[in-house]
Amino acid sequence: MLVVQKFGGSSLADADRIRHVAGIIANEYRQGHEVVAVLSAQGDTTDELEARGYELNPKASRREMDALLSCGESMSIALMAMALEALGLPVISLTGRQAGFLTDSQYANARIKSIDPERMRTELDKRNIVLLAGFQGYNRYDDVTTLGRGGSNTSAVAAAAALKADLCRNYTDVDGVYTADPRIVPDARKLAEITYDEMLELASLGANILHNRSVEMAKRFNVPLEVLSSFTPDVPGTKITEVTKMEKMQVSGVARDNDVARVSLVNLEDRPGIAARIFSLLAKAKVNVDIILQSIGRDDTKDISFTVSLKNLDAGLRILREHQEQIGFQDLVVSDSVSKVSMVGAGMVNNPGVAARMFEALSDAGINIQMISTSEIKVSVLIDKADADRAVRAVHDRFFGEV
Amino acid sequence: MLVVQKFGGSSLADADRIRHVAGIIANEYRQGHEVVAVLSAQGDTTDELEARGYELNPKASRREMDALLSCGESMSIALMAMALEALGLPVISLTGRQAGFLTDSQYANARIKSIDPERMRTELDKRNIVLLAGFQGYNRYDDVTTLGRGGSNTSAVAAAAALKADLCRNYTDVDGVYTADPRIVPDARKLAEITYDEMLELASLGANILHNRSVEMAKRFNVPLEVLSSFTPDVPGTKITEVTKMEKMQVSGVARDNDVARVSLVNLEDRPGIAARIFSLLAKAKVNVDIILQSIGRDDTKDISFTVSLKNLDAGLRILREHQEQIGFQDLVVSDSVSKVSMVGAGMVNNPGVAARMFEALSDAGINIQMISTSEIKVSVLIDKADADRAVRAVHDRFFGEV
Numbered sequence: 001m002l003v004v005q006k007f008g009g010s011s012l013a014d015a016d017r018i019r020h021v022a023g024i025i026a027n028e029y030r031q032g033h034e035v036v037a038v039l040s041a042q043g044d045t046t047d048e049l050e051a052r053g054y055e056l057n058p059k060a061s062r063r064e065m066d067a068l069l070s071c072g073e074s075m076s077i078a079l080m081a082m083a084l085e086a087l088g089l090p091v092i093s094l095t096g097r098q099a100g101f102l103t104d105s106q107y108a109n110a111r112i113k114s115i116d117p118e119r120m121r122t123e124l125d126k127r128n129i130v131l132l133a134g135f136q137g138y139n140r141y142d143d144v145t146t147l148g149r150g151g152s153n154t155s156a157v158a159a160a161a162a163l164k165a166d167l168c169r170n171y172t173d174v175d176g177v178y179t180a181d182p183r184i185v186p187d188a189r190k191l192a193e194i195t196y197d198e199m200l201e202l203a204s205l206g207a208n209i210l211h212n213r214s215v216e217m218a219k220r221f222n223v224p225l226e227v228l229s230s231f232t233p234d235v236p237g238t239k240i241t242e243v244t245k246m247e248k249m250q251v252s253g254v255a256r257d258n259d260v261a262r263v264s265l266v267n268l269e270d271r272p273g274i275a276a277r278i279f280s281l282l283a284k285a286k287v288n289v290d291i292i293l294q295s296i297g298r299d300d301t302k303d304i305s306f307t308v309s310l311k312n313l314d315a316g317l318r319i320l321r322e323h324q325e326q327i328g329f330q331d332l333v334v335s336d337s338v339s340k341v342s343m344v345g346a347g348m349v350n351n352p353g354v355a356a357r358m359f360e361a362l363s364d365a366g367i368n369i370q371m372i373s374t375s376e377i378k379v380s381v382l383i384d385k386a387d388a389d390r391a392v393r394a395v396h397d398r399f400f401g402e403v
Numbered sequence: 404m405l406v407v408q409k410f411g412g413s414s415l416a417d418a419d420r421i422r423h424v425a426g427i428i429a430n431e432y433r434q435g436h437e438v439v440a441v442l443s444a445q446g447d448t449t450d451e452l453e454a455r456g457y458e459l460n461p462k463a464s465r466r467e468m469d470a471l472l473s474c475g476e477s478m479s480i481a482l483m484a485m486a487l488e489a490l491g492l493p494v495i496s497l498t499g500r501q502a503g504f505l506t507d508s509q510y511a512n513a514r515i516k517s518i519d520p521e522r523m524r525t526e527l528d529k530r531n532i533v534l535l536a537g538f539q540g541y542n543r544y545d546d547v548t549t550l551g552r553g554g555s556n557t558s559a560v561a562a563a564a565a566l567k568a569d570l571c572r573n574y575t576d577v578d579g580v581y582t583a584d585p586r587i588v589p590d591a592r593k594l595a596e597i598t599y600d601e602m603l604e605l606a607s608l609g610a611n612i613l614h615n616r617s618v619e620m621a622k623r624f625n626v627p628l629e630v631l632s633s634f635t636p637d638v639p640g641t642k643i644t645e646v647t648k649m650e651k652m653q654v655s656g657v658a659r660d661n662d663v664a665r666v667s668l669v670n671l672e673d674r675p676g677i678a679a680r681i682f683s684l685l686a687k688a689k690v691n692v693d694i695i696l697q698s699i700g701r702d703d704t705k706d707i708s709f710t711v712s713l714k715n716l717d718a719g720l721r722i723l724r725e726h727q728e729q730i731g732f733q734d735l736v737v738s739d740s741v742s743k744v745s746m747v748g749a750g751m752v753n754n755p756g757v758a759a760r761m762f763e764a765l766s767d768a769g770i771n772i773q774m775i776s777t778s779e780i781k782v783s784v785l786i787d788k789a790d791a792d793r794a795v796r797a798v799h800d801r802f803f804g805e806v
Contacts, residue, residue, distance in 0.1 A: 015458050049478070055418050056482055057489035064488065067496055068481035071474045075452070078471035079459055085467065086460035093470055098545055119545070142501055142522070 002034040002124070004168045006134065006156035011171055011230040012076055013043035022083035024171070024233045029089060029129050036120060036130040036163065038156040039080055041072025062107030066146045070096070073133035073152070080131050091129040094119060096136030096144070100162075101155070103137035103145045110137055110145035112154070115162035124163075132159055150211025157214045161221035168218065168225050169237075170210060175229035176238035177202065177209060180254040180396045184389045189400060191252055193239045198252045199225075201344040201378045215240065250347035250354050251399045256392050257340040260290070261313045262370065262382060264305040265320070267330035274327065275304060281323055282308075287316040291340070291373040291382055301330075305371060307382060310336060338370065339388035342380040343395060349376045361398035367391050405437040405527070405568045409537065409559035413576055414633040415479055416446035425486035427574070427636045432492060432532050439523060439533045439566065441559040442483055444475025465510030469549045473499070476536035476555070483534050494532040497522060499539030499547070503565075504558070506540035506548045513540055513548035515557070518565035527566075535562055553614025560617045564624035571621065571628050572640075573613060578632035579641035580605065580612060583657040583799045587792045592803060594655055596642045601655045602628075604747040604781045618643065653750035653757050654802045659795050660743040663693070664716045665773065665785060667708040668723070670733035677730065678707060684726055685711075690719040694743070694776040694785055704733075708774065710785060713739060741773065742791035745783040746798060752779045764801035770794050 005028065007021050021037075029035045040046075046069055053060045053068050077093035084091040100116030123130050134152025137145045147154050153170065160168040177199065180188040194202075196219035203212050209227055218225050218240065228237025268274055275294065282289055290307045308316050313336070320332060348354045358379055362369060367390065371382035383391055408431065410424050424440075432438045443449075449472055456463045456471050480496035487494040503519030526533050537555025540548045550557050556573065563571040580602065583591040597605075599622035606615050612630055621628050621643065631640025671677055678697065685692055695709045711719050716739070723735060751757045761782055765772060770793065774785035786794055 015455070018459060052418070053482060053485050056421060057485035059488070060485040061488055064481045064484040064496055067484075068478060071478050071481075074477070075471060075474050078467045078474075079456060081467040081470075082456050082460035082463040085462070085464055093467055 001032075001167070002036070002163055002165045003028055004036045004038060004156050004160040004163070004165045006038040006152060006168065006170045007040065007230060008152065008172055009040040009043050009045070010173055012039060012041075012080070018042075018079055018083050021171075021230060022080060022087060024230060025080075025084060025129060026087050026089055027233070034124045036124070036132055036159055036165070037080070038132045038134045038152055038159060039073060039076040040134050040152040041069075042076055042079075045072040045075070063143060066107045066110075067144050069146055070133070070136045070144045073135050077131040077133045084129060084131075089129055090127055091131060092123050093131040093133070094123070095133045096155070097138040099130075099132050099159070101137035101158070103139055103147070105139040105141065105143075105145065107145055109148035110139065112137060112147070112158050115158055117159075117162040120159065120163060132156075148213075150213055153211050153214035154217060157217045157221070157223055157225070160223045161217065165223065168223050170225060170227050171230035171233065172209060172227060173229060173231065174209060174227070175232055175235050176227050177240075178253065179251075179400050180392050181256065184256065184392050185254070185396045187401075188396065191238050192236070193241065194252050195346045195377075196240060196242060197377055198344050198346050199240045201342070201375075202253055202255050210240075250351050251343050251345035253344050254392050254396045254399070255342050255344065256388050257342070258385060258388065259310050260307050260338055260340045260382070261310055261334060261336040262305060262307050262338045263313075263316060263320075264303055264333040265327070265329040265331075266303050266333055267301045268304060269328045270300045270302050271328075278304065278320070278327055279306075281319050281327075282316055285315050285319040287312045287319070291371045291380060293371045307338070307340065307371070337385045338382050339385040339391075340380050340382055341388060341391045341395065342378055343399070344378050346377050348379070355379045357398055358395055361394045362391055365390060365394040367394065404435075404570070405439070405566055406431055407439045407441060407559050407563040407566070407568045407571045409441040409555060409571065409573045410443065410633060411555065411575055412443040412446050412448065414574055415442060415444075415483070421445075421482055421486050424574075424633060425483060425490060427633060428483075428487060428532060429490050429492055430636070437527045439527070439535055439562055439568070440483070441535045441537045441555055441562060442476060442479040443537050443555040444472075445479055445482075448475040448478070466546060469510045469513075470547050472549055473536070473539045473547045476538050480534040480536045487532060487534075492532055493530055494534060495526050496534040496536070497526070498536045499558070500541040502533075502535050502562070504540035504561070506542055506550070508542040508544065508546075508548065510548055512551035513542065515540060515550070515561050518561055520562075520565040523562065523566060535559075551616075553616055556614050556617035557620060560620045560624070560626050560628070563626045564620065568626065571626050573628060573630050574633035574636065575612060575630060576632060576634065577612060577630070578635055578638050579630050580643075581656065582654075582803050583795055584659065587659065587795050588657070588799045590804075591799065594641050595639070596644065597655050598749045599643060599645060600780055601747050601749050602643045604745070604778075605656055605658050613643075653754050654746050654748035656747050657795050657799045657802070658745050658747065659791050660745070661788060661791065662713050663710050663741055663743045663785070664713055664737060664739040665708060665710050665741050666716070666719060666723075667706055667736040668730070668732040668734075669706050669736055670704045671707060672731045673703045673705050674731075681707065681723070681730060682709075684722050684730075685719055688718050688722040690715045690722070694774045694783060696774045710741070710743065710774070740788045741785050742788040742794075743783050743785055744791060744794045744798065745781055746802070747781050749780050751782070758782045760801055761798055764797045765794055768793060768797040770797070 081093040103110035134155040176190040178188040225240035484496040506513035537558040579593040581591040628643035693710045
């Protein structure tokens with residue numbers, strides 16, 4: 001069996017943690033598996049390097065920043081190699097370049113174009129443990145690139161896809177995906193399995209475990225993922241695959257997202273094409289819109305409300321105000337005291353009653369729903385931020401409480 | 404004009420020093436020159452990285468240690484690039500690999516096999532300042548290697564040779580080569596010029612400025628060197644070239660070397676081939692021998708004395724004692740309270756009186772000479788360590804005092 005493991009920076013923060021992770025890698029290898037371990041930079045190394053760069057030049061070029069930041073991962077793999085050598089194991093560290101990670105030239109946010117797995121394959125054939133520097137690639141100019149946020153997760157899934165690995169184990173500081181955030185819902189339960197699509201919905205809803213990019217890539221290349229904790233490596237985590245065996249469970253989890261604001265355009269003229277105009281303006285400004293609600297007003301006017309992430313709010317408001325006349329709205333009403341609570345589950349699509357049960361649970365808890373959005377595997381509601389945690393508990397109780 | 408500059412770690416210790424060196428590089432570039440700046444790792448980075456590696460594994464493999472240590476230089480060049488970008492200058496950082504430094508596979512002490520200057524040349528043609536990571540290369544397995552002690556000096560001279568540079572400026576924390584160590588001889592004078600051979604003799608005698616390896620390479624490829632200080636970059640340093648213009652000066656400098664011990668084999672049988680046996684044994688044990696003195700004793704015996712560096716002393720004594728019977732000596736007498744004082748000068752070869760003047764100066768100072776060794780451009784004497792500084796001053800006074 002070929003297993004790709006991935007360890008984040010907090011799992012590698014100091015010499016003791018490195019030794020601990022070396023033990024996890026060694027354990028996998030000693031079971032007779034081929035092992036590729038993808039490592040992030042230690043602890044806060046990336047932030048520290050970035051700060052040192054920006055101290056010298058607040059407008060440092062992305063090429064040089066990539067060259068600088070990639071050193072964090074390069075140091076990690078060399079140190080881990082030494083720790084594994086100390087256990088008497090055959091091991092070799094490889095940078096993104098050595099491992100054949102060719103990317104485009106978008107420094108700081110490069111996309112992998114292809115992976116030449118030959119070197120990794122050769123080292124595995126020699127029975128070496130391969131330590132791969134996450135986050136790194138190189139472009140056709142032979143320069144170092146980095147893969148952006150969550151880059152090491154992307155590296156791990158990409159390596160697993162290129163090597164046709166049997167499993168990509170993602171070690172984090174939580175031991176799996178839960179039916180809700182255990183800090184909000186103390187009796188949240190860990191899921192044994194979940195589909196890629198469910199994971200994608202949960203990740204985008206603030207269950208901060210895996211980056212969407214790596215899950216999307218895992219789905220595309222059908223790489224089985226597992227999320228588990230480096231602190232309790234023997235506890236089975238959550239498997240993320242194409243189809244789960246748990247047909248019965250309609251809902252996989254309940255998530256809350258506080259990074260959201262509601263924007264309402266009030267008293268719009270009711271002309272055709274006005275919604276298209278608004279949302280193409282926002283798209284041009286790279287403002288992603290999530291839930292959209294259009295209501296028929298009195299007379300010939302209507303209101304359009306939608307949600308955006310907080311970081312996009314200012315850009316969105318600016319573009320709308322600049323085009324107020326052209327769009328023809330009277331008022332712009334903004335609220336950032338809102339929260340989005342979502343239920344995710346692949347089984348939902350065949351069970352139309354699921355959404356109703358969710359609304360019922362919220363209603364019973366006296367929580368007012370401002371907006372609703374549904375997809376095949378998700379129901380999201382926008383509610384008052386003050387009610388968010390209570391809403392998560394109420395919905396979770398309704399679906400998981402009685403099991 | 405194409406200038407290669409080299410800056411050591413102490414010149415790059417923090418953000419302020421980096422900015423200062425950026426100013427020196429910028430100044431060279433703004434004079435219309437093509438500039439390649441070779442950088443070491445910042446301050447104590449190399450030592451710190453090494454310590455972190457050995458903490459995890461006291462027997463860390465050289466391959467992984469090279470991968471780890473090379474990150475120090477990689478970080479330096481990226482940070483310096485940012486500092487130069489902040490000055491509005493076009494700049495690009497290149498690792499040893501990107502700059503085409505192909506080496507053999509002797510990790511930790513690799514030799515440069517060839518340099519493909521194409522990338523550096525292309526970047527210079529674009530009018531970019533090229534920042535080259537010193538100390539680094541890569542081997543035919545596509546792995547990172549490092550060049551050993553003084554590696555960044557070697558990188559600089561090699562880059563200068565490959566690019567046919569007009570000058571290789573080596574910035575250190577002293578502003579040139581002096582006729583003696585200014586800490587011992589306060590009125591020592593800075594030399595404007597010196598030959599490669601003189602520099603080689605001075606370096607091996609403890610004038611700790613340039614490593615022999617880089618001077619040898621400079622001599623082989625006829626790369627003009629200059630040693631100057633990064634703290635006073637406007638003060639002209641010392642030029643090191645094939646032939647100096649200073650024909651008149653017989654002696655370039657006086658140096659002292661305390662890293663030396665004297666070993667005497669007493670009452671050896673006076674048989675043919677005995678010296679050959681002793682020194683081939685020592686050579687096999689990689690013990691370098693410097694001054695050798697053979698004296699005829701009474702009867703049929705003789706004594707042989709020689710000097711070795713302190714770090715080779717134990718190995719040398721071990722091999723001799725193991726073969727005491729075979730060699731046939733009675734006693735082994737060791738002294739490490741000795742010091743070697745040497746006069747170096749290319750003009751010496753045509754002036755046989757120079758050595759005599761040196762001995763006279765020592766005699767006038769009441770200093771006893773234990774051993775003597777001469778070459779075409781050097782006279783060395785072994786004396787009591789307690790007399791060493793006084794001897795340097797006496798010899799320096801005799802040759803430079805009256806000028």
